[in-house]
Amino acid sequence: MQNKELIKTIQKRQTIYAFLKRIYEKELPKEFLAEMPGKLKPLNGLADALPAKSKQAVKELVQFADSISSKNLDDTVLKLAADYARLFLSIHKVPPHPSESVYREGAMMQFYRDEVLKTYWSFGVDKVKEFTEPEDHIAVELGFMMFLCDKAAGALKKGDSKDAEKYIQAQKDFLENHLAKWVPKLVKDVVENARTPFYKGVAVLTQECIDMDVPATADILKQLKS
Numbered sequence: 001m002q003n004k005e006l007i008k009t010i011q012k013r014q015t016i017y018a019f020l021k022r023i024y025e026k027e028l029p030k031e032f033l034a035e036m037p038g039k040l041k042p043l044n045g046l047a048d049a050l051p052a053k054s055k056q057a058v059k060e061l062v063q064f065a066d067s068i069s070s071k072n073l074d075d076t077v078l079k080l081a082a083d084y085a086r087l088f089l090s091i092h093k094v095p096p097h098p099s100e101s102v103y104r105e106g107a108m109m110q111f112y113r114d115e116v117l118k119t120y121w122s123f124g125v126d127k128v129k130e131f132t133e134p135e136d137h138i139a140v141e142l143g144f145m146m147f148l149c150d151k152a153a154g155a156l157k158k159g160d161s162k163d164a165e166k167y168i169q170a171q172k173d174f175l176e177n178h179l180a181k182w183v184p185k186l187v188k189d190v191v192e193n194a195r196t197p198f199y200k201g202v203a204v205l206t207q208e209c210i211d212m213d214v215p216a217t218a219d220i221l222k223q224l225k226s
Contacts, residue, residue: 006220007156010168013216014149016209021142023202024088024098025131030073036065043205044124045190054204057191061201083196087189095189096121100136105181113135116178120144123151141179145171167225172217179210 019039022032027040040062047058090097102111113136114135120126120135125147134140152167183206190203 001161003156003161006164006223007153008217009220010066010149010153010156013213014146014153016145017142017149018210020202020206021139021146024137024142028077028083030077032078033068033073033080034070036068041067050208054208057197057201057204058208060197061205064197064201079196080198082197083194087194087199095186096191098138098186099134100138100141100178100182101134103185105106109134112178116141116144117169119174123147137182141174143180145174148174151154163223165221168217168220168224170212172221175210175214175217180214183207183210 027116032047039059043058043062047055047062050058086222087095088098096102097108098106100112101108104110104112113134117135125144126140127140130210131137148167148171152164152171155161155163155167191200194200194203
């Protein structure tokens with residue numbers, strides 16, 4: 001695969017991580033939802049390659065987005081905000097807080113929060129102060145993957161394959177050591193407790209993204225080293 005194709009592949013992955021990060025970060029505003037139908041159309045093609053249950057959830061997500069119109073936008077905003085609060089703000093304790101420490105250690109701000117923080121710092125990254133959740137919140141971890149994709153694509157644009165390799169290796173390590181270790185449990189909780197097809201579909205999409213990205217990063221590394 002030539003550098004231009006590799007860059008496109010990495011940038012597509014960056015776009016997916018950016019999309020997922022925004023959804024888990026906070027409730028969605030009208031503006032975001034108004035653009036949703038067009039943004040999610042490409043997911044129909046992806047859904048066909050997924051297992052039956054995942055395919056159904058992703059297709060329902062797209063159908064939900066297609067049903068959004070200017071007439072019912074306010075109502076949709078309220079429904080999704082209520083579901084977001086139920087799923088990600090620990091209002092009912094199930095699902096628990098969407099952070100790695102909670103899912104792997106049973107409490108917030110534990111070892112894994114410190115571990116991801118050290119990883120961020122090693123790449124010169126710090127969490128945005130305005131976002132008050134801990135550093136191992138799913139939105140922050142997805143944002144770090146987005147950052148690494150951006151850096152890898154930037155390095156390839158400069159013709160620096162060694163630097164790109166460093167950032168892709170960091171993605172593979174972060175996926176295997178963090179996201180792949182706890183996000184499947186979060187996904188299961190969201191699928192079982194979501195009251196809208198939107199968040200159920202997003203959870204399934206998140207799982208599929210992680211499942212596909214582990215071998216994808218290994219393949220990109222292989223190409224960079226060849």
